[in-house]
Amino acid sequence: MTPRHPLTPGRAGAASAALALVLAAAATGSPVSAAGGEGADVPQGTVAYRSVAQFTTVGKPRDLMVHPDSKKLYVGSDDLPETADVDESGLHVLDPADGKVRSTVGRAPGPTGTLGRRAVRQLLAPLPGDGAVFSYPLRGIGTAKDGDAAAAGAWVPGAAVTHATAGLTASTVLVAQGPVLSEVDIATAVVKRSVTLEGGDGFAVDAARGTVWFTDFTHRRMHRIDAASFQVTATVELPAGEGFGGFTEVDPETGAVWVGLDSSVVVHDAAGKRLGTLRGAGSDMPRAAAFDATTHQAFVVWQDAGDSSQPGSDNDGTLTVHRTRDLQEVMKTVVLPGLHVQLGSAAVAVEPGGANVFVSDPVAGRITRLERATSPRVTRSPADRSVVAGTEVRLTAEAEGIPRPTVVWQVSTDAGRTWQAVAGATSPTYTFTAALSDNGRRYRAEFANDSGVVRTAVATLTVGIPDPTTGGSGDGGPATSGGTDSTGSAGSTTGGSDGGSGPDGGSDGGSDGAAGTPGTVGGGSTGATAGGGNHATPSGGALASTGVTVATLAGSAVVLTTTGWILLRRTGTRTRLRPAAPSDGR
DSSP states (O other): OOOOOSSOHHHHHHHHHHHHHHHHHHHHTOOOOOOSSOOBSSOTTOEEEEEEEEEOOSSEEEEEEEOTTTOOEEEEEEOOTTOTTSOOOEEEEEOTTTOOEEEEEOEEEOTTSOEEEOOOOEEEEEOSSSOEEEEETTTEEEEEOTTOSSOEEEEOSSSOOOEEEEOSSTTEEEEEETTEEEEEETTTOOEEEEEEOSOOOEEEEEGGGTEEEEEETTTTEEEEEETTTTEEEEEEEOOOSOOOEEEEEEOTTTOOEEEEETTEEEEEOTTSOEEEEEEOSTTOEEEEEEEETTTTEEEEEEEBOOOTTSTTOOSOEEEEEEETTTOOBOSOOEEETTOBSTTOOOOEEEOTTSSEEEEEETTTTEEEEEEEEEEEEEEEOOOOEEEETTOEEEEEOEEEEESOOEEEEEEESSTTSSOEEOTTOOSSEEEEEOOGGGTTOEEEEEEEETTEEEEOOOEEEEEEOOBTTTTBOOOSSOOOSOOSSOOOOOSSSSOOGGGOOOTTSOOOOOTTOOOOSSOOOOOBTTBSSTTOTTOOOOTTSBOTTTOOBOOOOSSOOOOBOSSSEEEEEOSSSOEEEEEOOOOTTO
16 A cells, blocks of 8 residues: 655654754754755655644534634534443534533424424534534534524434435525435525425535436436426546445536545536546545635545455545646645544534645544645755855844744855754854855755755855955955055954054054054055065965965954964054064074
């Protein structure tokens, strides 16, 4: 059997473990090795549904509806035999976020009008603003909203109602009593018109196109009934099979008819032309479907047969999500543990926009809330930077995802072969002061949430020695240690014009050892490079005539050499480099 997890156990565990490891390393400063380069454990923006909550306070849930206006979750329930001390049947109104029961409407009129405890089998339609129209055994049609002490209701004459749904107008519902389909007034339960078919089980209404589709699972056919004449105008043959029926639903947007049949879903267009067939995993059978007009997606709940002797039976159900335009599955199948058909069919409700999906399990007496999660998608990567030592560097990265991704900055000192988490760098912007030792380092941000991990493009940092001709710090191209035949300048460098003290209080590093701010060794009128004359400073900061490397310029402007050059302070305002005098013992 093919894997059906939105994130396989290995992948989900790897994502969580990687996130925990990176966060721990960021907090402690410990190195974390990772493969070099950019990448992700799942494609960026991958969508999946994950179980985030289970509600178990509504008895045996039989049907679900998210009210389009109030956004409350309405649940029609039977009583659970396991809770003999409490009757949990009725219409429950829940907060969809946490499952807290806002109210329960448990009483509705009987056939003589007497109020009594009633189970709610089907939710037929929302009432304007808040509330629901529902059916209850054996022939009741009721209405109630959050906070009502009891439901209003009336009983349909004739046989027991076998199926019901929203009507063709706001004041009516459609009910099936075996093969008889009737249009019934909600307030009075008076039958306005009816049609008798050869057989029938479930049906769905296409109000936009004035059509009712009535499915006869026994004879493997589907009847199209015109809403105006209330007569059959066409019959569509369904594939041969064992006759197990799941559901009949119409996509309000396209008019396509989705029929759960045996272990497949057969889809026809609004005219009855076959569009395609969907199949579940193993022995799973389709038992509920819902549509979301915002995302143009269909949500199908499949229940396991619950019979371990059947091939492919694993006692788990699934949720599949499909594009309505081409029936393609848009994400990995979600596994619903323990969902089988032995003690009743599941129901599904989708929050407008598809952010949350609710699936009932009548066997376990629970409702599972599934939240749409999206793996991080990078929307901004850090850019390469070229600065001089002592400059404040700000690297910024951004990503989106559901839930909101966390971020950890990483650094590589070996050209991207391995990466280490930067201690404490867990914000979208990472700020630090560049040092010469940072030259050539690479940086990236890693974003993670429950759906996956993604990394930004790499930014390379180039750090140079401050240029005395520009006053030191800058954020342009790669900095050098000085120019050729340039005069010294004031600013954040050590030494001002003609080698005097700069306005920031820095000194030129004369023989008295006075220290200035970090910067460049100041030059004289004939050259700004260490070494004077017309010599440019070689790369790496070496003194031109000696090969002695200037390793750091922090905290002092004094450079001592042992092989021929010395920095002297003269009286007046000029400082220059000259050859050192031979020692007495030369």
